[in-house]
Amino acid sequence: xxxxxxxxxxxxxxxxxxxxxxxxxxxxxxxxxxxxxxxxxxxxxxxxxxxxxxxxxxxxxxxxxxxxxxxxxxxxxxxx
Numbered sequence: 001x002x003x004x005x006x007x008x009x010x011x012x013x014x015x016x017x018x019x020x021x022x023x024x025x026x027x028x029x030x031x032x033x034x035x036x037x038x039x040x041x042x043x044x045x046x047x048x049x050x051x052x053x054x055x056x057x058x059x060x061x062x063x064x065x066x067x068x069x070x071x072x073x074x075x076x077x078x079x080x
Contacts, residue, residue, distance in 0.1 A: 001063045003028065003047075004037035009064065011072040012049065012056075022049070046079065 001009075007019040007028070022028050023037040029048040030039060041047075045060040058076040067075060 001041050001065070002037060003030075003035060003039040003041050006041040006060070006063060006075075007049075009067050009072065010075040011069070012058070012076070027051070047076075 004016050004019040004023060007013040007022075008016040013019040013022060019028075020037040023035065023039075026034040027050040028035060029050075030045055032048070041060055041063055043060050043062060047058050047060065049056045049058070057079040059079055060075070061077055062075050064075065
């Protein structure tokens, strides 16, 4: 699944267009390297998202096309 779509489905970013813009601006990294919105997300990937001063690191647990609001947080695990 594309990175921008996964970010939207996991509810980490509200809209896919915003996720796409974040990737284009270099605010989303996988393994320490900035990636494009077309990056194929796989379980086990560690994503680093930068929103202003805040940095969020998450580990991808599942990749699902259709996810309910209650199950969205189960798609990833926050890393400190």
